[in-house]
Amino acid sequence: MAPAAAASASASAYSRYILLLSTSDHQFLLLPVLMSVVAVLVLQLLRRSSWMRKKMNNSGGGEGKGLPPPGSVGLPLVGETLRLIAAYKTEDPEPFIDERVRRHGRLFTTHVFGERTVFSADPEFNRVVLGGEGRSVECSYPSSISTLLGRHSLLLMRGALHKRMHSLTLTRLASPAAIRDSPLLFHIDRLVQTTLDSWAPQSRVLLLDQAKKITFELTVKQLVSYDPGEWTEALRREYLLLIEGFFSIPFPSFLSFTTYGRAIKARRKVAEALREVIRKRKEEKMRQNDDHDDKEGQGRRKKDMVAELLEAEEGFSEEEMVDFLLALLVAGYETTPTIMTLAVKFVTDNPPALSFLAEEHEKIRARKKDEMEPLDWSDYKSMPFTQCVINETLRVANIVGGIFRRAVTDLHFKGYTIPKGSKVFASFRAVHLDPEYYEEARTFNPWRWQTNDAVQQASGAGLFTPFGGGARLCPGYELARVVISVFLHHLVTRFSWEAAEDKLVFFPTTRTLKGYPINVCRRRKSLS
Ligand code: HEM
Numbered sequence: 031m032a033p034a035a036a037a038s039a040s041a042s043a044y045s046r047y048i049l050l051l052s053t054s055d056h057q058f059l060l061l062p063v064l065m066s067v068v069a070v071l072v073l074q075l076l077r078r079s080s081w082m083r084k085k086m087n088n089s090g091g092g093e094g095k096g097l098p099p100p101g102s103v104g105l106p107l108v109g110e111t112l113r114l115i116a117a118y119k120t121e122d123p124e125p126f127i128d129e130r131v132r133r134h135g136r137l138f139t140t141h142v143f144g145e146r147t148v149f150s151a152d153p154e155f156n157r158v159v160l161g162g163e164g165r166s167v168e169c170s171y172p173s174s175i176s177t178l179l180g181r182h183s184l185l186l187m188r189g190a191l192h193k194r195m196h197s198l199t200l201t202r203l204a205s206p207a208a209i210r211d212s213p214l215l216f217h218i219d220r221l222v223q224t225t226l227d228s229w230a231p232q233s234r235v236l237l238l239d240q241a242k243k244i245t246f247e248l249t250v251k252q253l254v255s256y257d258p259g260e261w262t263e264a265l266r267r268e269y270l271l272l273i274e275g276f277f278s279i280p281f282p283s284f285l286s287f288t289t290y291g292r293a294i295k296a297r298r299k300v301a302e303a304l305r306e307v308i309r310k311r312k313e314e315k316m317r318q319n320d321d322h323d324d325k326e327g328q329g330r331r332k333k334d335m336v337a338e339l340l341e342a343e344e345g346f347s348e349e350e351m352v353d354f355l356l357a358l359l360v361a362g363y364e365t366t367p368t369i370m371t372l373a374v375k376f377v378t379d380n381p382p383a384l385s386f387l388a389e390e391h392e393k394i395r396a397r398k399k400d401e402m403e404p405l406d407w408s409d410y411k412s413m414p415f416t417q418c419v420i421n422e423t424l425r426v427a428n429i430v431g432g433i434f435r436r437a438v439t440d441l442h443f444k445g446y447t448i449p450k451g452s453k454v455f456a457s458f459r460a461v462h463l464d465p466e467y468y469e470e471a472r473t474f475n476p477w478r479w480q481t482n483d484a485v486q487q488a489s490g491a492g493l494f495t496p497f498g499g500g501a502r503l504c505p506g507y508e509l510a511r512v513v514i515s516v517f518l519h520h521l522v523t524r525f526s527w528e529a530a531e532d533k534l535v536f537f538p539t540t541r542t543l544k545g546y547p548i549n550v551c552r553r554r555k556s557l558s
Contacts, residue, residue: 096445098452099148101130101139109141118537124472127151127460136460137446147434147453151460153467153492155443159435159456160492160499164188167435167454169502174280174290178272178297179360180353184505194344195354196505202338203252203358204509210407212333214252214509218516219404221247221258226520231552234530237374238545241367245513249362253335253355254307265303271296273363277538300359301352308351311336364539365429366510370517371546373423376474378529378548383419383476388522390415395523405516416515418476421485424496425462426474429540432457433498458495467493525550 104110117126127149130138136152150156159167168188171179176186184195202208209215225244229235246266247258256262275293283294335358339351346354377384394409433456441448448454465471468478479485488494497504504510527548534542 095440095442096447098448099137099139099446100134101149103139103141103146109144109146111142111144114140114142115537119535121534123536124463127457131460137443142455145453147455148448149460150454150456151464152444153461156456156458156461156495157492157499158441158443159433159454160495160502162441163435163501164192166439166441167437169434170436172280175276177283178275178293179357180297180301182350182353183357184354185357185361191344193501196501198338198342199358200505203335204506206508209508209512215407215410215512215516216404217251218248218513219520221251222513222516222520223402223404224258226524229525229550229552232550234547234549236545236547238367238371238541241370241517242363244370244517245362245366246359248513249359251334253358254304255334255336256307261303265300268296268299268303269359272300273360276360297356300356304352304355305348308336308340308348311340315340362506362510366506366513368429368539368541369420369423369427369510370514371542372427372429372534372540373419373514373518374521374548375529375532375534375542375546376423376426377419378527380474383474384522386415386476387419387518391519391523394519405519409519410512410515413515413519414480415476416518417485417511418479419518420511420514421479421494421496422474422476425468425494426472427534427540428459428462428496428536430496430498431459431536431540433502458498461493461495524553526553527551 102110104113114126117123130140130149131151137148137150137155140147140149142149150159163169169185171186179185184192184199187195200208221244225240229240243266246269247262250256250258250262250265272293275290275297278289278293280290281288283291285291286295335355336351339346339354377387390413394405394412397409435454435456437448437450437452437454440450441452441454461467463471485494489499492499497507497510527550530544530547530549532542532544532546534540
């Protein structure tokens with residue numbers, strides 16, 4: 031989630047503030063609100079005149095200089111935020127973008143979440159934005175979000191350190207080679223099976239909760255090598271409070287009774303727990319270093335993220351390590367489980383896709399010696415239709431709908447000039463659901479990914495970017511696929527289910543309203 035949650039969370043915090051202002055029992059706020067409206071109007075007039083000056087200067091300028099993209103900035107203060115929220119709270123938010131693309135083209139100006147924003151539904155422009163990280167654009171988060179993430183988190187790092195830590199995360203934690211050559215796939219398989227075995231033979235489960243539990247336990251294992259147990263559960267309880275903070279109004283943190291205040295307190299506790307682990311591991315490492323002949327001890331050394339950080343030549347401080355680990359814990363939490371859940375929802379709603387999927391996994395199971403045998407890398411590589419289901423879920427659900435960036439130079443594109451300092455939103459969703467690029471774009475059709483190289487071609491053209499791209503390409507992209515695949519494997523080979531009534535919404539994040547309750551019926555059990 032991190033980026034997704036962080037982006038949509040900052041959006042959400044602002045929108046809640048706006049919604050609060052618009053309720054009638056807050057008349058005592060009327061005067062300050064009126065004064066702010068007047069101030070904002072004056073500011074907008076001033077800004078407009080500075081844009082006009084820029085326009086005039088540009089009109090005589092060289093090639094590539096031009097006006098900012100056309101559009102509408104809506105109401106003072108709120109801009110088009112309320113319209114956007116209203117659209118994204120429904121099952122069909124597309125008209126919000128369709129309407130503006132029809133009126134202004136794929137690059138348009140709007141005003142959302144407190145700021146004039148250039149909105150891109152253009153795959154070419156999105157490629158420019160993704161590729162321009164650190165040169166023409168950079169990501170920026172509000173301070174309330176940065177405080178929760180920690181200033182040394184990967185999401186907030188820049189420059190050479192970001193490059194180094196991004197590559198470390200990718201190669202050590204989540205690259206195909208890291209997964210293939212380590213016991214990670216075994217751990218994933220075991221965690222999924224243990225969770226599924228904990229379901230009563232006939233029961234109702236909230237699929238999203240179960241998926242979140244699996245991904246949290248897996249990430250803890252990868253970061254600090256702890257197996258599920260009391261420590262992990264206690265950490266998860268604090269962590270859930272922390273996550274809520276991303277979606278709350280950032281009241282001053284000393285107001286500890288507010289959601290944001292509680293989140294800050296929970297962050298301190300999570301950080302303290304991680305700091306303690308780091309200290310213990312430092313002591314262990316020192317003991318092992320003192321005893322050069324302790325071959326057994328060296329063999330016991332853990333190969334997790336803490337080990338990587340302790341061995342890094344940069345010599346990270348405890349605070350840096352804590353921030354880095356904590357943000358990784360946040361990163362996969364909303365995204366992977368939501369895609370796990372929605373993949374199940376979409377195939378449940380599409381019986382031919384479900385039976386195709388089940389057939390693929392039954393074939394894999396049939397090759398196994400016994401029910402308990404975990405999946406291996408070659409099994410994972412023989413799930414072509416599962417990958418189609420995952421791609422199509424990513425395309426249709428768009429858990430990370432797009433990315434916010436700030437232009438650090440003037441951007442010139444198709445005759446427009448986007449002035450330095452502008453906020454830009456590269457919408458992946460708009461491209462993924464554009465009928466110009468996808469046949470029957472708004473229909474779930476996993477078979478569209480069956481042709482050779484369909485993913486590579488679409489990604490290369492900027493038409494399929496669920497994991498972003500460029501320097502900030504999601505380092506968890508393969509890990510997420512593996513976890514979702516293993517989960518689908520065990521679910522479809524061991525259970526049948528019926529889904530209860532639920533509804534898909536897209537604000538403040540993409541999710542089903544009730545967490546997708548399903549009534550499951552066990553067909554067989556693997557672990558005893
Ligand atoms: C289906 C699951 C996932 C999706 C759709 C997803 C999507 C994304 C996207 C679009 C970005 C780019 C954000 C930007 O450019 O601002 C990103 C970044 C990131 N993702 Fe993921 N992600 C997923 C799972 C994971 C997992 C499992 C991890 C854990 C390792 C992870 C860790 C991160 C990190 C650390 C970043 C920040 C990278 C940076 O700023 O350098 N993600 N993710």
